[in-house]
Amino acid sequence: MRRRSAAPTSPLPQRQGVDPVHLRLPATGGPWETVREYLGERLPAVAAERVDGLLRAGEVVGEDGRSVGPADPFRPGAHLWFYRELPAEVPVPFELEVLHRDEHLVVVDKPHFLATTPRGRHVVETALSRLRHTLALPALSPAHRLDRLTAGLAMFVVRPQDRGAYQSLFRDRLVRKEYRAVAAYDPAVELPRTVRSHIVKERGVIAAQELDAPPNSESRIGLLERRGGLGHYLLRPSTGRTHQLRLHMSGLGLPILGDPVYPVVLPEPAPDDFRRPLQLLSAAMEFTDPLTGRPHRFESRRTLAAWSDPESW
Incomplete structure (x- = not known):
């Protein structure tokens, strides 16, 4: 098999963290x-x-x-x-907090509404572009994906040669992930429980679908606390399908508050409407570093407004 030669180094620097x-x-x-x-x-x-x-x-x-x-x-x-012609973007008015940085990894606490990587109309206003620019790390790359509407922990790799090692942690299910969510409380839904289904997400289609096929996704869902008609849920996915937790919660009849896609796709809000974030938080990640052998556990410092400050919601 002929190995593809590496592309030469660009003579142009990045602009605002975006490659030419x-x-x-x-x-x-x-x-x-x-x-x-x-x-x-x-x-x-x-x-x-x-x-x-x-x-x-x-x-x-x-x-x-x-x-x-x-x-x-x-x-x-x-x-x-x-240089590409960048789209007009509304600035996301929330800080991106760096929780951990070493020679291999950068772990951040991402706000709602900030995309992880450039895509479509979100290019400069993304976690990757911000970090490359502010940390002066032009080769920084994502180790995994986190939805734009989901807040919390996201992990990036400093050196290109290390990216495969950290991406394999997620591919091989060696990262123990915990999420928090706020949704309606229904006493008829028995918890905790494990939800399994076959999820398919087509390119260009907003919503993923669950098909009658062998499961390719699994989530453990439990109730942490109940307050009136709302519940504060602990979600532990063992797989990482697109929109997996949102689909599984909606399938139980407990759609996550602020979800504009499940169970029904709603009209897209104005680009500067940041009032009702999806009440889903990537709260904790735990794994053994594949390069150093050190155990890592990272925890988000963010909270979900519908639970911590319901009046603001």
Whole structure:
């Protein structure tokens, strides 16, 4: 098997924690005489005026850091870099607290509404971009995913060569995770219990689905406390399917407060509406460090407003 060679180092630095776009021209050549012709075909979603503007302004560069102009010839296999046009983003007005930092790991306490990694219309206003910029760690990468609407613990890897070791902890279910949630209380739902189901999440579809198939997800759900018609729940997932806890709680007839997707997909709120966060918190993570052998346990310092301060909710 031929091993793919590593991409060369970008001559452009990150901007606000966001990498420049990297393109490699086809090694076999093609019908393009100039770089401009190739980019016009390769980037159909980018307006022609934008492509021309980048080239005229000298904002497309090659491996040597020199600008590439509109009339420069197409060179098979050449590497190009340029900065993407960032979407307009409403700042998420909550702090991202660093709980732990060493030579291998950064563990943060993420607020609600802040995406973990750049995706779609959330690019700069993400935990990864903020951390790369504020900690001056351009190679930082996520060890796992945490939904944008979920608050609490998220883990990042400092060095690219260590990423696989930490990602394997989550893949091999070696991280013991605890979540807290606030939802309605129903005495007819017997707890604690283990919920298993087969979850499928299609790309481009907001809601995941549970199918009649062998289970691929498992959650242990218990009640910590009851207050009137509300319950404070402890959730321990042993798998990490997308929206798993939200689906399992909704399936019990106990949808998590503030959930805009389960059991019914609601109209998306305005980008600057931060009033009703999903009442789900990644509260604790425990594992043995695969590189140092040290035991780690991290705990979130955040609380769920519907439980700690119901009047504000």
